[in-house]
Amino acid sequence: VFSALPVHLESVAWVPGRTDVLCAGFMAAAWLAVFRGRESERRPLWLAAAAGLFLLALGSKEIAVMLPVFALLQDASGRPWKIRATDCVALAVVAGIFLAWRAYVLSAPGPDPAPPALAGFSTLQRALAMAAIPGMAAVKIILPLPWRIDYAYNELARSVTAMPLALLAVALAATAVIGLIRRRTWGLPLVGFFLALTPVMHFAAFPNYFAERFLYLPSFFLLVGLAAAVRETVKKPGPVARATLAVALAAMIGLSWSQGRWFKDDLIFWQAAVRQVPELAAARNWLGIARQKRGDQAGAEREFREALRLDPGHSVAAMNLAATVSLQGRNDEAEKILAGLIASYPDNPDLHANLAVVYLRMGRPERAGPLVDTALRLQPDHPLAGQLRSRLNGP
Incomplete structure (x- = not known):
């Protein structure tokens, strides 16, 4: 299902979006290297490999700075806490070095950045628009809606859909917290969904309010959480469930194929x-x-x-x-x-x-x-x- 999602079209077919694919791949490799190192006698070598892969992920897209948080949250290993803390601290140090270098580069003379997407709105409007982003992301991931290149500045802050989407985001957040306490198999991925969206929720100002290329990594966590929840609920899927999944996959593949024509040139x-x-x-x-x-x-x-x-x-x-x-x-x-x-x-x-x-x-x-x-x-x-x-x- 993940590979057929129409929302991935921008990430895999457009050059700026491919940074998300590269970032997710390098993050996953770094994450696996950390956990592989805990099972190996060559732990320092694996940790160095994880740091190098993490740097590649950061160079692909800045959302990779969330990797230390993902690792810390997911870490349910029986290893001593000092080993787990060392791994997370090592990743955090790499992230800190990258952020310091980024600040240095951006301090150089150059074109002024575009205005923040939520500039000119009241605190309440900004809060509503920010809260609506996870709700909008969930809808875009699950429903095969027509692709859009981007969303105009301040679009959702004026929209009547902001409140329902914000309420959906609150409901998902509450579900994630409950799952984290009671069912980590689907609670952890839902928390990961929110963490993956954190860099694009306008806690720091940047010009794009929302774009579907932001959803490559969040969609992975959301689908893993949904799959885990379905697996716990439906022990043995019947023919109707299988047929429904097949039809949904065919529809998603068809929509992605149809919308791919926009990426010809x-x-x-x-x-x-x-x-x-x-x-x-x-x-x-x-x-x-x-x-x-x-x-x-x-x-x-x-x-x-x-x-x-x-x-x-x-x-x-x-x-x-x-x-x-x-x-x-x-x-x-x-x-x-x-x-x-x-x-x-x-x-x-x-x-x-x-x-x-x-x-x-x-x-x-x-x-x-x-x-x-x-x-x-x-x-x-x-x-x-x-x-x-x-x-x-x-x-």
Whole structure:
């Protein structure tokens, strides 16, 4: 059932989503290495292997930071508690090193992040939207609903479905706690479902409210919990149960196959995204990029302008708009757009490099040079700025 879930389509067919598959695989391998080491005389070697696999999982996706918590929660081994604590502490140290490195990297100059998905809402609205995420995740995993590329900022905070989904999440949480006390076989996986969702529940701000690619790992825990509960309830499934499962599997496989057509190329993908969530500025921006790559500058300009209408602060769409109008020979307009962006985001090296390109097209290398220098000062390895510097320096 796990392999046939339509909700996995984005994770296995789209490059950004495949990070979830890699992360889950490396996490599972690290987890197994920890427990294998407890049965081996070469425990330090297994623990080192677990640490290396854990680093690979962290490099795939940051949700892997939850692995020490998973291991601590699941650990029902009869081994001495000191051994179990050593394993969990070792994983926690690896996670701490990764988080420190991440903080260092993100402290460097670069583009401003997108606004938090729940910005501008009251504390009660944010709490309701956050509480609804596990409920929405459970519905998306169990019911083969049509795939959606993403969910617009603040979408659920205004939706009448937020309260029922939040209540469903509360019911699932209560069931998980009861199961943890009475039936660990299905209680532990349900707790794991909530833990796997914790990094995407907006305790820390990030721009995507919800996406189906977030559900690869949570779906594993939820299905394991449901399977354990069914096994305890139905001791011997009859022909009706088997037939029902076969029909459900066939339906899920068919839906996944049908929706896979949207992943043929980036143009089809983002056209589908815009149809599904027309108010999502990011989808309009990416559709503009897809059109731009195919030489459709007029179509790209239309999408970038629509993205800016939906989100006037979308600086990436504005930068892309400037590039498109410049390619159409309207360099004065591109100069005005990029100069305005630089005034708002002076530490963004991409803006300086792109404005330098515009000046070179206008035949004004004396204006391009200082911009290239600024871009390289902000990011010494900036690829476009490096190419422009070589061009300006000549052979």
